[in-house]
Amino acid sequence: MKECSEALKTFLHTATVFYKCDLYEITLTSGTVLRYADYDMPITLSDGRFFSCEGPIFSRGKTKLTAKIEVDSVDVSVYAEQAEQINGMSWQQAARNGLFDNANLTLYKCFMSSPGVVVGALEWFCGYVDVGGGGGLEQEWIIKSYMQLLNVDYPTGKYYPTCPYTLYSAKCGLVRANWTTTGTITQVLSKQEIYTNLTFTDGYYDLGGAEFTGGDLSGESMSIKNSHAANGHIVFIVALDSLPAVGDTIAIYPGCARTPAACESKFNNKTHNCSTPYIPLKETITK
Template sequence: MPELLNTEPELGCIDLYTFTLPGGQVLRWTGGDQAIAINGTTWALGPGLRRGRTRQCVGIEVDTLDVTVFDLPADLDAEERAMQLNGTPLLAYIARGGFEHARLELQRAFLRAADMASLNPPIAGTLVSFTGRVATTKGDRTQQLLGIKSDTEQLDVMVPAEVYQPGCSNTLYDAGCGVNRDAKSVNSVANTASDATRTRFGHGLTQAAGHFDLGVVRFLTGANAGVSRTVKRHTVGGAGGTVNEIAVLQPFPFPVAPGDGFVAYPGCDKTQPTCSKKFNNVIRFRGKPYVPAAETVM
């Protein structure tokens, strides 16, 4: 047996990172020092990448993987160092939220150790070692740390799901709610640039004020194409009746420019009047609005 083992070639491995951004853009980077092509798909020589350990265990639990993205070595030429996404340097793009909720698939490509230094080395096979979504980002000008939670996080739900409460237990637009999101969506364009905080911009929507509160706005064109944010406040009117504004909970990665197209979906505050008047869907309302309020008896 030892003689047989000694005849087998020593294997090496290279990490392959596949990031899918919220807008659908796919980034494939290799953790090695050269591009890797497998069955017509190429993982390019991307930024500097360093990751933590992955674990394999018996049972179901949420695993977390830390991936650090950092500046490329200084000995690379300027063209190789100038990695940008949507016209923004990569680290700045991440810092502004461009990788928020992006998905990662980490694969390990196996090859003979003797071939690792060769150009276009033959790959013996690949193994998916981790999948998940980017949950947190933090860093500075030189590096960004991505905290990625495994897909088993989706199993972290409340049991039992049915709760006796005044508000509806459905999620807006899900199968239990039954409201068609596309039928309620409205397309429009920004008619003013965002403010300095990138959380407010003017709109041309004609719906009544508050119609999109707690809803979602997603840009279709411009620097923020594919980026979604929860609507904090949808106002109509204002000073002189000319201020129509959408305010979101979190800033957009990039400034909103006049003419940027977006789609907006109305939100729901889970109350029976909203379900009835805004969505005409009270037949599917699953709240218990007549549950007595908690009281203290003296």
């Protein structure tokens, strides 16, 4: 339902001639509010909100009104010159930096008795901005209705045979720094395999990760495929960009199979494990 003032209702019922334009109110996630009028003069509403006629040019597709609960969207094209700035950058640069992502855009339809003399404005559409693309001076925005946020699976909780939480995440509860050990490379077998001075049991670092803290590869990280106790043998999931050197230092942390047994025996963290290994698998019965 569109809220309309009594003055605007009376005007629309009685006026034989009127003027109208679109007003765009953009609220960025930072709280900054931008207001523009698709008109050749600025528009000021009765509540004092000022919509500039200078700046980017907006054009939009059609909207649809229905009494049913339907998810709608509006395509909006934005044309902005390089000289037009927002937060010290051009609109094109702002879009590349994600400034408009998930911003709120409210479209108003403004009615006037004569050019610039506002009788009232109707909120026509409201949604969040999804920057679909662009090129040159043009940006293509898709304004998606907030009802799209209701399009989620319910219940939100899922049942998996292994724990759905990412290792070292907030829901997992483990802090990676507490499980990280620093070691030194003692022999380089290939770009994918090294020996270290670390002592551990077979498989302890499987599915874990390593970050080089010294040498030419300093700062590079790599996931671990296998780990073997003999000689502190580490096998990376893929080959490194270049060969490390003997004496390079690495920070290494273990991975988790995300089963209740692994969570309990390896990390003593079973209370945070959310796996459901005994949920029956889907079965199809034919007859």
